[in-house]
Amino acid sequence: MTAQKQGQDASPLRLGIAGLGTVGTGTVKIIQKHAALLSLRAGRPITITAVCARDRMKNRDVDLSGYGWEEDARALALREDVDVFIELIGGDEGIAREAVTAALRAGKDVVTANKALLAIHGQELAELAEAHGRVIRFEAAVAGGIPVIKTMTESLAGNEIRRVMGVMNGTCNYILTRMESAGLPYETVFEEARQLGYLEADPTLDVGGIDASHKLAILSAIAFGTKPSFDAVEIEGIERVSIDDIRRAADMGYRIKLLGVAQMTGRGLEQRMSPCLVPADSPLGQLQGGTNMVVIEGDSVGQIVLRGPGAGEGPTASAVMSDIVEIARGVRMPSFGQPAGDLAMPQPARTAVPAAYYIRLQLTDKPGALAKVATVLGDSGISIDRMRQYGHSRSEGVAPVLIVTHKTTPDAIDHAIAALPRTGVIAGEPVELRIEEV
Amino acid sequence: MTAQKQGQDASPLRLGIAGLGTVGTGTVKIIQKHAALLSLRAGRPITITAVCARDRMKNRDVDLSGYGWEEDARALALREDVDVFIELIGGDEGIAREAVTAALRAGKDVVTANKALLAIHGQELAELAEAHGRVIRFEAAVAGGIPVIKTMTESLAGNEIRRVMGVMNGTCNYILTRMESAGLPYETVFEEARQLGYLEADPTLDVGGIDASHKLAILSAIAFGTKPSFDAVEIEGIERVSIDDIRRAADMGYRIKLLGVAQMTGRGLEQRMSPCLVPADSPLGQLQGGTNMVVIEGDSVGQIVLRGPGAGEGPTASAVMSDIVEIARGVRMPSFGQPAGDLAMPQPARTAVPAAYYIRLQLTDKPGALAKVATVLGDSGISIDRMRQYGHSRSEGVAPVLIVTHKTTPDAIDHAIAALPRTGVIAGEPVELRIEEV
Numbered sequence: 001m002t003a004q005k006q007g008q009d010a011s012p013l014r015l016g017i018a019g020l021g022t023v024g025t026g027t028v029k030i031i032q033k034h035a036a037l038l039s040l041r042a043g044r045p046i047t048i049t050a051v052c053a054r055d056r057m058k059n060r061d062v063d064l065s066g067y068g069w070e071e072d073a074r075a076l077a078l079r080e081d082v083d084v085f086i087e088l089i090g091g092d093e094g095i096a097r098e099a100v101t102a103a104l105r106a107g108k109d110v111v112t113a114n115k116a117l118l119a120i121h122g123q124e125l126a127e128l129a130e131a132h133g134r135v136i137r138f139e140a141a142v143a144g145g146i147p148v149i150k151t152m153t154e155s156l157a158g159n160e161i162r163r164v165m166g167v168m169n170g171t172c173n174y175i176l177t178r179m180e181s182a183g184l185p186y187e188t189v190f191e192e193a194r195q196l197g198y199l200e201a202d203p204t205l206d207v208g209g210i211d212a213s214h215k216l217a218i219l220s221a222i223a224f225g226t227k228p229s230f231d232a233v234e235i236e237g238i239e240r241v242s243i244d245d246i247r248r249a250a251d252m253g254y255r256i257k258l259l260g261v262a263q264m265t266g267r268g269l270e271q272r273m274s275p276c277l278v279p280a281d282s283p284l285g286q287l288q289g290g291t292n293m294v295v296i297e298g299d300s301v302g303q304i305v306l307r308g309p310g311a312g313e314g315p316t317a318s319a320v321m322s323d324i325v326e327i328a329r330g331v332r333m334p335s336f337g338q339p340a341g342d343l344a345m346p347q348p349a350r351t352a353v354p355a356a357y358y359i360r361l362q363l364t365d366k367p368g369a370l371a372k373v374a375t376v377l378g379d380s381g382i383s384i385d386r387m388r389q390y391g392h393s394r395s396e397g398v399a400p401v402l403i404v405t406h407k408t409t410p411d412a413i414d415h416a417i418a419a420l421p422r423t424g425v426i427a428g429e430p431v432e433l434r435i436e437e438v
Numbered sequence: 439m440t441a442q443k444q445g446q447d448a449s450p451l452r453l454g455i456a457g458l459g460t461v462g463t464g465t466v467k468i469i470q471k472h473a474a475l476l477s478l479r480a481g482r483p484i485t486i487t488a489v490c491a492r493d494r495m496k497n498r499d500v501d502l503s504g505y506g507w508e509e510d511a512r513a514l515a516l517r518e519d520v521d522v523f524i525e526l527i528g529g530d531e532g533i534a535r536e537a538v539t540a541a542l543r544a545g546k547d548v549v550t551a552n553k554a555l556l557a558i559h560g561q562e563l564a565e566l567a568e569a570h571g572r573v574i575r576f577e578a579a580v581a582g583g584i585p586v587i588k589t590m591t592e593s594l595a596g597n598e599i600r601r602v603m604g605v606m607n608g609t610c611n612y613i614l615t616r617m618e619s620a621g622l623p624y625e626t627v628f629e630e631a632r633q634l635g636y637l638e639a640d641p642t643l644d645v646g647g648i649d650a651s652h653k654l655a656i657l658s659a660i661a662f663g664t665k666p667s668f669d670a671v672e673i674e675g676i677e678r679v680s681i682d683d684i685r686r687a688a689d690m691g692y693r694i695k696l697l698g699v700a701q702m703t704g705r706g707l708e709q710r711m712s713p714c715l716v717p718a719d720s721p722l723g724q725l726q727g728g729t730n731m732v733v734i735e736g737d738s739v740g741q742i743v744l745r746g747p748g749a750g751e752g753p754t755a756s757a758v759m760s761d762i763v764e765i766a767r768g769v770r771m772p773s774f775g776q777p778a779g780d781l782a783m784p785q786p787a788r789t790a791v792p793a794a795y796y797i798r799l800q801l802t803d804k805p806g807a808l809a810k811v812a813t814v815l816g817d818s819g820i821s822i823d824r825m826r827q828y829g830h831s832r833s834e835g836v837a838p839v840l841i842v843t844h845k846t847t848p849d850a851i852d853h854a855i856a857a858l859p860r861t862g863v864i865a866g867e868p869v870e871l872r873i874e875e876v
Contacts, residue, residue, distance in 0.1 A: 154590050
């Protein structure tokens with residue numbers, strides 16, 4: 001009994017792989033190492049017709065001699081002897097977008113790891129794929145080896161998704177956990193990460209939260225049946241997270257994570273990427289180093305947590321392979337879990353879901369100072385859950401004060417943060433961070 | 439643009455649901471509540487033709503008036519107007535097996551939550567399904583709402599799986615965590631669990647590790663491309679886990695979990711279900727209450743951790759729905775990730791992979807007693823990583839001794855455990871528990 005009996009095509013699935021960086025070479029390695037296993041699992045051989053990359057002469061630690069070579073990814077995408085175009089070039093414009101578009105127009109299926117391309121042009125590409133009866137799959141675009149696209153699109157198809165959230169940039173999580181474990185300031189650890197090669201060429205993609213927001217926009221679209229809308233994500237990076245806040249948050253039983261959260265509310269779709277406090281003993285709080293985690297809440301399933309390596313050659317290539325095997329098996333999945341034409345235009349909403357907040361401020365040594373702070377909070381409709389005042393620093397004459405509020409709205413917090421400096425009893429700017437309920 | 443363009447059938451997918459317990463009624467509820475959403479995601483309507491259960495008159499908190507009723511599951515399976523037979527009856531023999539077999543023979547696809555049926559007769563059913571060009575899907579059979587079957591069969595298709603392990607019986611995990619948090623002995627918490635309705639009618643299915651072993655056998659088959667071989671699982675339940683061991687393990691930084699582990703070794707396939715120590719700060723160690731967790735290690739992806747509700751109406755019905763939507767979308771997946779005829783007959787191997795072990799014994803108050811114990815361990819080729827001797831109990835004249843060994847083989851441990859009582863310096867039987875590296 002073979003897979004052919006199931007109505008599948010048993011001819012080889014022929015790939016054209018564009019981009020031979022970490023992920024591209026990793027994908028070639030898996031196809032070479034596991035040819036027999038892949039053929040068994042997919043029901044047909046998976047072969048590489050040709051590859052392309054910027055520099056043919058570069059030493060890549062993988063034997064490419066059996067494959068054709070194309071100088072131009074668009075030419076690779078159009079080859080008659082390529083069934084699936086694998087785009088591992090990156091970037092939301094330029095050659096990646098052009099080649100993917102050309103491949104779909106030419107009736108090829110596409111597999112890509114390109115989160116920016118999907119977050120920004122996902123709707124257009126999904127419509128193009130459907131118009132040509134092809135698929136574009138992108139498991140590797142979100143959270144590396146973690147099978148989050150498949151879980152959301154397929155495993156949770158019986159659920160109305162309530163909320164999806166995650167730590168999806170390993171570099172930021174590395175920086176934040178390293179700051180805590182080594183007691184080092186942001187700037188020092190940022191420089192370490194740069195020297196270790198953990199940062200993108202443009203580091204604001206990582207620490208500015210852009211990369212993680214691309215991923216969140218893709219997950220939102222699948223979760224809520226809406227067109228991907230990266231522009232509507234409220235983004236704040238980790239640059240203003242201080243070692244002080246990390247320490248104080250730990251004192252109160254929290255850890256700070258760059259957390260992406262998407263949820264559909266009565267006012268519209270909230271998508272935010274920002275440093276948040278989460279309980280130190282929660283799965284998200286326990287997440288160390290470069291590991292990623294996605295938490296999905298559905299009306300039937302409750303809460304599902306997926307944890308794994310969010311980047312790197314093996315994990316990302318593993319995700320690319322899952323899409324390739326899916327196509328080889330003859331599975332035709334709509335890009336965002338339903339036909340592209342049925343995806344709704346989301347109503348973007350500024351975050352309004354109430355939460356507890358962490359506030360840190362520097363109180364000056366004046367009589368009645370704390371009372372003034374409490375009054376401002378009360379006037380903003382904010383009630384205090386816990387408060388700690390630390391000893392005054394002799395040199396600066398200020399005392400750090402930490403406040404954990406009861407659940408309140410972002411508007412109330414904004415109101416209070418704007419009003420606090422006008423009390424005349426605090427030094428510098430107060431810091432506020434959302435405490436996400438996880 | 440609709441899913442039809444992708445070559446799918448847009449006629450309704452008609453279900454026959456056999457079994458209206460928790461999971462069956464949960465499935466009906468989802469189909470009623472999310473009819474429009476499911477139709478959009480699946481590309482076609484999903485409808486229920488008829489249902490069947492033991493007692494038609496039972497109040498089920500769900501409106502069944504729109505569906506046909508069959509007294510006999512086999513008759514339901516054979517109805518012309520049923521495309522997919524949903525088996526939620528349970529049990530590895532009798533009506534469940536007969537009706538599933540009848541459905542496949544009649545050319546129906548089958549979705550089931552029946553772990554015992556799959557673990558014991560999975561090979562036969564997978565072959566039968568393929569012979570008739572149908573599929574049998576069983577996401578709900580393992581770890582409830584956690585999408586572990588899909589993750590292993592599809593998402594990790596590019597990986598050679600190294601090891602799969604998990605906490606897959608929520609009742610056992612509830613009992614063990616409750617023993618620790620409340621400081622109560624096994625018997626008391628077992629009785630609590632019975633009164634709360636957490637236990638199967640035959641509680642040895644839970645606490646004897648049988649239920650979890652059914653799940654492990656299914657995962658093993660997918661992971662290693664072998665025929666499901668439940669009979670070859672080495673099974674030990676949680677009955678002999680004492681509150682003493684839970685406390686002592688906690689002292690040493692561990693928690694005790696009923697852990698299933700499957701791995702392919704040079705000697706063959708090791709499958710074991712047993713109480714193990716895991717680091718208290720690991721994802722498995724952190725797992726509280728009825729939640730399940732599966733950890734999968736692949737050669738490319740590294741380690742993936744999936745966590746979620748392992749039982750209950752909503753989560754299990756969510757998993758059933760994912761299989762139904764998959765079939766509605768026209769996806770034809772081989773049952774165990776590759777054609778049934780290609781699954782290898784596994785060579786079962788007794789556990790031989792080395793691990794550290796925890797040993798607890800009661801030392802009598804004699805000169806040189808500890809030296810004798812150390813000598814036995816040394817003679818068995820076991821070296822000691824950490825050792826603690828607690829104070830002597832005055833009434834019994836014995837002192838608890840805890841030993842954590844360096845990595846050693848199960849054979850060496852067996853040798854030592856057999857030899858220890860012959861030293862004449864220990865009271866009662868020594869306890870040994872494997873410390874699984876996670």
